[in-house]
Amino acid sequence: xxxxxxxxxxxxxRDTVRQFASNELRPRARxxxxxxxxxxxxxxxxxxxxxxxxxxxxxxGGGGELSAVTGxxxxxxxxxxxxxxxxxxxxPSLLAIPVALYGSDEQKQLLLPGLVGAEPAAGSLAWVEPxxxxxxxxxxxxxxxxxxxxxLDGAKCFVPWQEDxxxxxxxxxxxxxxxxxxxxxxxxxxxxxxxxxxGIRALPTAExxxxxxxxxxxARLGGAADGDLRALxxxxxxxxxxxxVGVARAAYELALAYAKEREAFxxxxxxxQAIAFKLADMATEIDGTRLLAWEAAWRIDQGLDAxxxxxxxxxxxxxxxxxxxxxxxxxxxxxxxxxxxLPEMHLRNxxxxxxxxxxxxx
Amino acid sequence: MGIDFQPTSNTExxxxxxxRIAHEQMRPISRKYDDQEHDLPTEWVDFWWNExxxxxxxxxxxxxxxxxxxxxQAEELCFGDAGLYLRMPTPALGGSAVSAAGTNExxxxxxxxxxxxxxxxxxxxxxxxxxxxxxSAAIQATADFDEASREWVLNGTKIFCTAGEGASQVEGxxxxxxxxxxxxxxxxxxxxxVVPARTPGMKLVGVEHKLGIRASDTATLVFEDCRVPESNLxxxxxxxKRDPKQSGDKGFKGAMATFDASRPIVxxxxxxxxxAALDFLKExxxxxxxxxxxxxxxxxxxxxxxxVIEMEAELQAARLLTWRAAKMISSGAPNSLEASMAKAKxxxxxxxxxxxxxxxxxPVGYSNKLLVEKWMRDAKINDIYEGTQQINQLIIARxxxxxxxxxxx
Numbered sequence: 001x002x003x004x005x006x007x008x009x010x011x012x013x014r015d016t017v018r019q020f021a022s023n024e025l026r027p028r029a030r031x032x033x034x035x036x037x038x039x040x041x042x043x044x045x046x047x048x049x050x051x052x053x054x055x056x057x058x059x060x061g062g063g064g065e066l067s068a069v070t071g072x073x074x075x076x077x078x079x080x081x082x083x084x085x086x087x088x089x090x091x092p093s094l095l096a097i098p099v100a101l102y103g104s105d106e107q108k109q110l111l112l113p114g115l116v117g118a119e120p121a122a123g124s125l126a127w128v129e130p131x132x133x134x135x136x137x138x139x140x141x142x143x144x145x146x147x148x149x150x151x152l153d154g155a156k157c158f159v160p161w162q163e164d165x166x167x168x169x170x171x172x173x174x175x176x177x178x179x180x181x182x183x184x185x186x187x188x189x190x191x192x193x194x195x196x197x198x199g200i201r202a203l204p205t206a207e208x209x210x211x212x213x214x215x216x217x218x219a220r221l222g223g224a225a226d227g228d229l230r231a232l233x234x235x236x237x238x239x240x241x242x243x244x245v246g247v248a249r250a251a252y253e254l255a256l257a258y259a260k261e262r263e264a265f266x267x268x269x270x271x272x273q274a275i276a277f278k279l280a281d282m283a284t285e286i287d288g289t290r291l292l293a294w295e296a297a298w299r300i301d302q303g304l305d306a307x308x309x310x311x312x313x314x315x316x317x318x319x320x321x322x323x324x325x326x327x328x329x330x331x332x333x334x335x336x337x338x339x340x341x342l343p344e345m346h347l348r349n350x351x352x353x354x355x356x357x358x359x360x361x362x
Numbered sequence: 363m364g365i366d367f368q369p370t371s372n373t374e375x376x377x378x379x380x381x382r383i384a385h386e387q388m389r390p391i392s393r394k395y396d397d398q399e400h401d402l403p404t405e406w407v408d409f410w411w412n413e414x415x416x417x418x419x420x421x422x423x424x425x426x427x428x429x430x431x432x433x434x435q436a437e438e439l440c441f442g443d444a445g446l447y448l449r450m451p452t453p454a455l456g457g458s459a460v461s462a463a464g465t466n467e468x469x470x471x472x473x474x475x476x477x478x479x480x481x482x483x484x485x486x487x488x489x490x491x492x493x494x495x496x497x498s499a500a501i502q503a504t505a506d507f508d509e510a511s512r513e514w515v516l517n518g519t520k521i522f523c524t525a526g527e528g529a530s531q532v533e534g535x536x537x538x539x540x541x542x543x544x545x546x547x548x549x550x551x552x553x554x555x556v557v558p559a560r561t562p563g564m565k566l567v568g569v570e571h572k573l574g575i576r577a578s579d580t581a582t583l584v585f586e587d588c589r590v591p592e593s594n595l596x597x598x599x600x601x602x603k604r605d606p607k608q609s610g611d612k613g614f615k616g617a618m619a620t621f622d623a624s625r626p627i628v629x630x631x632x633x634x635x636x637x638a639a640l641d642f643l644k645e646x647x648x649x650x651x652x653x654x655x656x657x658x659x660x661x662x663x664x665x666x667x668x669x670v671i672e673m674e675a676e677l678q679a680a681r682l683l684t685w686r687a688a689k690m691i692s693s694g695a696p697n698s699l700e701a702s703m704a705k706a707k708x709x710x711x712x713x714x715x716x717x718x719x720x721x722x723x724x725p726v727g728y729s730n731k732l733l734v735e736k737w738m739r740d741a742k743i744n745d746i747y748e749g750t751q752q753i754n755q756l757i758i759a760r761x762x763x764x765x766x767x768x769x770x771x
Contacts, residue, residue, distance in 0.1 A: 001363065002689060010365075133662070277759060279762060279763070280755040280759040287683060291679065294367075295678070312675040
């Protein structure tokens with residue numbers, strides 16, 4: 001039956017995460033953006049909430065509640081708090097969800113206990129490549145079988161790269177098909193260069209050069225076939241669409257509050273249709289975009305193919321986030337351009353969704 | 363329950379049923395009644411009266427999706443033909459007004475004939491005047507109470523009355539007319555009255571020639587000392603000088619509440635027209651060997667693929683906003699904001715989608731040999747009636763800003 005209300009349990013999770021985002025992420029958004037660094041305290045607090053662990057298999061100490069819809073609710077709230085920090089606190093999912101879904105027993109045993117332990121652990125996934133014609137389903141990074149080993153060559157970017165990161169998944173083309181490989185951050189032939197980007201500055205990321213990185217055959221992500229990796233991409237798009245909704249909502253709320261407070265010609269600028277209608281359009285597009293993200297996530301949870309829906313959702317989410325963030329800068333006028341206020345940060349963050357892939361997973 | 367995008371099996375039965383009607387009964391005569399603008403589409407009217415109004419063969423022991431199912435029915439029928447949909451012999455908006463603001467006796471008196479075995483009849487709602495549309499407080503039509511005969515006497519001219527020809531001329535139907543009982547009271551003085559078809563003093567003076575939805579009769583009605591019984595007033599008789607939205611006046615609130623239900627329906631109708639154009643576009647592209655790749659990187663997509671994917675996303679966003687507003691009706695939640703969002707989004711989205719479909723199909727799209735150009739003409743009305751895009755933006759803005767109408771005009 002058609003329904004757009006989360007379950008009571010999901011509503012509780014959403015409200016809890018909203019509170020967390022409000023208390024822990026919001027105050028750190030600007031300082032972490034300026035300093036280009038994550039805050040260790042916030043990672044610890046998020047780990048205590050168990051946002052990633054809750055989705056992992058019970059057999060490995062997780063909550064056993066993997067749900068893309070719930071994941072979207074969480075991702076939106078966190079990104080509403082701050083996108084860079086949200087991607088940071090969710091980064092363990094990049095290591096955890098591929099292995100939980102497609103990993104071998106040994107891989108699960110190797111990776112999952114560390115992610116549900118007492119201390120927060122970093123995770124990462126390298127998918128995007130630094131080229132304008134990057135194709136996520138045909139990466140230029142290659143994996144070639146050589147006896148009992150795989151040899152990886154290529155380049156990656158937008159790779160979350162925290163100091164304590166020990167392993168990550170690297171997505172490559174293996175005989176023309178998608179495959180993922182577990183790579184040790186100390187692997188010979190792997191070179192990581194810290195990145196600096198227009199937005200998501202709170203999230204430390206690296207550009208990777210892989211030059212004849214030799215891996216044991218057991219490093220390949222379980223039995224994951226091309227289609228599994230494509231499904232993972234759809235999970236990433238649903239999650240990113242939810243993040244984009246969160247960014248848009250944050251920018252919209254700022255614009256709404258400012259428009260009611262800022263006076264011009266003796267009245268709040270929100271009393272002018274030019275501003276009021278812009279806000280109305282923002283609110284409408286945000287709600288429509290959220291429903292598209294939910295639909296893609298719901299299909300994933302139903303075990304249905306979500307390629308099309310995830311693409312529609314992320315495409316729409318890119319447009320909405322950019323238009324709303326740009327609109328918020330515009331409503332703020334000159335102040336929108338000043339880094340004392342947040343709209344300019346939302347605009348820098350929002351533009352990223354056109355280039356992100358699999359920066360978070362649900 | 364939880365977030366769920368799977369309609370019930372009854373909704374699927376309903377969708378399939380009305381989809382078949384769209385293909386078999388509506389599409390074959392779409393062009394005919396677009397060309398023959400003011401002719402009564404008798405084969406369609408008779409089909410609906412004899413067969414269509416029985417509804418879909420749902421399993422009554424199983425649930426439906428409530429108002430979402432109603433929206434899906436509207437989408438399917440407008441996927442068939444939006445003009446013919448509006449020409450169906452039903453109580454239409456007049457019926458919504460009677461249902462929302464009327465008493466049980468009034469519902470029985472005015473609506474029972476629509477379930478009866480007589481000839482096809484129509485209902486309609488007459489609000490708009492030449493200088494008053496959404497600004498209902500500016501309505502000039504008057505209703506005066508004649509104490510002697512205990513009748514309401516209506517005077518004024520109403521335009522853009524959908525189904526107004528059928529509702530005013532065919533015995534058994536009715537028109538709900540908005541008129542003021544006290545001009546000094548502004549909106550508080552606006553009341554609605556049921557005027558049965560062929561009541562003396564109600565005159566049909568014209569039927570519009572339109573850009574689209576030509577199968578729909580858009581009437582101008584003149585009321586000259588048109589008398590209806592006291593009991594034909596919907597809602598309370600007394601006039602509140604303060605904002606009627608804040609008072610308990612079921613009449614004005616009821617009339618406004620009909621928009622909370624009718625806007626999602628109009629949005630669903632819009633989605634139906636948009637889908638007609640988009641589905642046809644994709645089929646035609648497919649015949650020309652162009653398939654849409656949903657897994658290719660944006661930089662590799664052709665301009666046509668990018669356009670189609672964007673059109674699909676916008677249409678689906680409009681549909682989901684519509685279902686959300688409809689779902690809230692079923693659960694009894696206030697939905698004025700969501701209804702206006704759905705209407706504003708769907709009206710604009712399908713206007714743009716159908717215009718783009720004509721563009722992408724080139725000379726073929728522009729030709730009367732196909733229906734795409736007609737769907738573009740039909741689609742535009744969805745951005746205008748039941749409150750223009752801008753009126754709905756105004757409603758949304760007031761809600762999100764928590765401004766009374768005096769703060770945002």
